[in-house]
Amino acid sequence: MxxxxxxxxxxxxxxxxxxxxxxxxxxxxxxxxxxxxxxxxxxxxxxxxxxxxxxxxxxxxxxxxDGRTTAISLGSKRIFEKTGIWDVYLKDHAEPINNIRVLEKGSVWSVDFDHKELSSDPMGYIAENMxxxxxxxxxxxxxxxxxxxxxxxxxxxxxxxxxxxxxxxxxxxxxxxxxxxxxxxxxxxxxxxxxxTRDYAQNALVVHLEHEEPHHNHAWEIFTSKGPFAILPLKHDEGKKSGIVWCKPTNHNWEKQTNDDLQAEIAELFPYYGKVKIVSKRWHFPLSTFELxxxxxxxxxxxxxxxxxxxxxxxxxxxxxxxxxxxxxxxxxxxxxxxxxxxxxxxxxxxxxxxxxxxxxxxxxxxxxxxLFSNDSKTLYAIRNAGFAVVNRVPPLKRFFMKQAMGLS
Ligand SMILES: Cc1cc2nc3c(=O)[nH]c(=O)nc-3n(C[C@H](O)[C@H](O)[C@H](O)COP(=O)(O)OP(=O)(O)OC[C@H]3O[C@@H](n4cnc5c(N)ncnc54)[C@H](O)[C@@H]3O)c2cc1C
Structure with a gap:
């Protein structure tokens, strides 16, 4: 025992x-x-x-x-529900995502995925892995x-x-x-x-932030030439806490940056939530993919x-x-x-x-x-912008991507 x-x-x-x-x-x-x-x-x-x-x-x-947060799709939430374990902790600790905005730093284009275009259910939820x-x-x-x-x-x-x-x-x-x-x-x-296998030669930094303005259940993904930056809404009484997954090349020395440095860089890249403050430890993950x-x-x-x-x-x-x-x-x-x-x-x-x-x-x-999105080639930049424009203007295509993200396809 x-x-x-x-x-x-x-x-x-x-x-x-x-x-x-x-x-x-x-x-x-x-x-x-x-x-x-x-x-x-x-x-x-x-x-x-x-x-x-x-x-x-x-x-x-x-x-x-492990301070990571997981974006759980609506489809996965249903698996947790049928297993009878959604209500134990996740019901109270998972924050709904109602809108996902994808944009590229320096571009005028963005794509907004709003859950109302498909159903009244949220697009998914975010909770800490714990x-x-x-x-x-x-x-x-x-x-x-x-x-x-x-x-x-x-x-x-x-x-x-x-x-x-x-x-x-x-x-x-x-x-x-x-x-x-x-x-x-x-x-x-x-x-x-x-x-x-493919090694992306990138590391992800994971931190939790508190911010001045509420997140209104929005998740954001911002593409930069160095790698993507995602800011994901976390449960908080006033909606003023988010999780960050920020990917940069492995030669970037995260350790050298103080929290003040990081906060200043975040505020410049993502000025939408007012002042931000790092409220967690920092975690790092090397990034790769494989197929069998x-x-x-x-x-x-x-x-x-x-x-x-x-x-x-x-x-x-x-x-x-x-x-x-x-x-x-x-x-x-x-x-x-x-x-x-x-x-x-x-x-x-x-x-x-x-x-x-x-x-x-x-x-x-x-x-x-x-x-496609971790690259500063001018041609790929043009392709990405064209892609944003097409997805925005073709509703069935947009709904297709939303269903994929929601795990409903
Ligand atoms: C920065 C980051 C953010 C992510 N965000 C998301 C997200 O938002 N949404 C999403 O869908 N995915 C996300 N992922 C991916 C997700 O974290 C993984 O897919 C997930 O952890 C895989 O779960 P797993 O149980 O297969 O493996 P693991 O989580 O690695 O668990 C493996 C288990 O096996 C045990 N184990 C290890 N070795 C042995 C052994 N020799 N014998 C027996 N047991 C062993 C370990 O103790 C552990 O409990 C993210 C990944 C990263 C790096």
């Missing part, structure tokens, strides 16, 4: 399974934003699973470790088959199952291995996929950043991962309920086929947009 303070401040005692050998249906390796959501979906439908993650629950919800993790942990932390502070010591694939030895000494026999350990997934190597030729193999599938990774320019990475988790959960639940093998080749291939139709175009489009 181990004990920790729950996200709600209650002292929790977690009963761990006393069996040394556990026979289960699914082994999820990695209980982050995507693996955790898959666990919550399976638990809700009473499908036996084991989830392991080397991180402690306390470290997972430590806002100081609240997504708290919602997932609230569901999983009492499950005796979710092992935190635990890693994989060995894994073997056999014809009819997989066998895993865990660092806590337990041996797990499962029908399906789900790799959900993020970009550097060690178990992905078992599948030996071909990987196409396969995301399934014998008794194994990849989900989330283990399966694909992209630039945060369009705020789509984890939304794509949540769709992986949702599609996979539905297939596992359907097979389990009628007594079919949840690790069969049929299931793994069907998952791969369905997800590749979503993953491939999105990874490619995000890569194209990143290159």
């Amino acid at each position: 181990w004990e920790f303070e729950s996200p709600r401040g209650h002292h929790r005692k977690v009963v761990m399974s006393s069996d040394k050998i556990i026979k289960t249906e699914v082994l999820i390796v990695g209980g982050g934003l995507v693996g955790g959501l898959l666990g919550a979906r399976l638990q809700q439908q009473k499908v036996p699973f084991v989830l392991i993650d080397p991180t402690s629950p306390q470290a997972m919800i430590d806002a100081v470790k 609240y997504f993790r708290m919602s997932i942990l609230d569901r999983l932390q009492d499950d005796p088959h979710c092992f935190y502070n635990t890693s994989l010591s060995d894994i073997q694939k056999h014809d009819g199952n997989i066998t895993a030895t865990l660092s806590n000494g337990k041996i797990v026999h499962a029908k399906l291995l789900v790799s959900a350990e993020g970009r550097k997934s060690p178990t992905r190597a078992l599948m030996a996929p071909q990987m196409k 030729n396969k995301i399934s193999d014998h008794r194994q599938v990849l989900i989330g950043d283990a399966a694909h990774a992209m630039h945060p320019i369009a705020g789509q990475g984890v939304n794509l991962g949540w769709r992986d988790a949702d599609v996979l959960a539905t297939k596992i639940i359907d097979n389990y309920k009628v007594g079919l093998d949840v690790g069969s080749e049929t299931l793994c291939k069907a998952y791969e086929r369905e997800r590749m139709r979503d993953i491939k175009p999105l990874v490619k489009a995000t890569d194209l947009i990143t290159q």
Whole structure:
């Protein structure tokens, strides 16, 4: 048994399974934003699973470790709702996005995406990653088959199952291995996929700001020749707090800039909210993308950043991962309920086929947009301006982009 303070401040005692050998249906390796959501979906439908993650629950919800905010699409919000975990924390801590304005520094063109053009629902929501993790942990932390502070010591694939030895000494026999350990997934190597990668030679700075004027639930993306700057509305009594994701080339030395320097640069680039003040620690993330030729193999599938990774320019990475988790959960639940093998080749291939139709175009489009908008070529500048003008004047095209952003396509 181990004990920790729950996200709600209650002292929790977690009963761990006393069996040394556990026979289960699914082994999820990695209980982050995507693996955790898959666990919550399976638990809700009473499908036996084991989830392991080397991180402690306390470290997972430590806002100081990951201050990122996530733009969750309307489609992803519906997945959280049907899993029964939206109301736990996100309902109170996620701020609606009603309008997205995209513009280029120095250009007269901008595109406004207003939720009213499609429906009365917001286009999506923004919340600090901590609240997504708290919602997932609230569901999983009492499950005796979710092992935190635990890693994989060995894994073997056999014809009819997989066998895993865990660092806590337990041996797990499962029908399906789900790799959900993020970009550097060690178990992905078992599948030996071909990987196409691109390093954008950019770093993202993430900070939280308070500002003089309210954000009115607007999200902004400003393209500069050095990289994009996004300012995203956060929950605050007066609507005066936002999260920033600011990408610059890796040779830019963020460390050299004091908060005063950064505030002055933000006020110049983004003069719309009055005086701004940095109210958080600063976090940095190197930016790259990759695409795989396969995301399934014998008794194994990849989900989330283990399966694909992209630039945060369009705020789509984890939304794509949540769709992986949702599609996979539905297939596992359907097979389990009628007594079919949840690790069969049929299931793994069907998952791969369905997800590749979503993953491939999105990874490619995000890569194209990143290159198109992080470049100071005069020709590309003209193409971008023409693009803004076309999107503004062709309502079906505008609605197409809005549906993509809202995860409704
Ligand atoms: C600056 C920035 C901003 C972003 N903003 C957005 C956004 O607004 N919207 C959006 O959709 N996406 C966004 N993303 C992308 C998003 O953060 C990722 O897609 C998301 O974190 C992927 O979740 P994951 O669960 O697949 O992987 P991770 O979040 O990396 O989680 C992996 C989990 O696996 C565990 N793990 C690691 N190694 C092992 C191991 N060996 N064994 C077992 N477990 C292991 C880890 O402890 C962790 O819990 C952003 C990314 C960046 C860099």
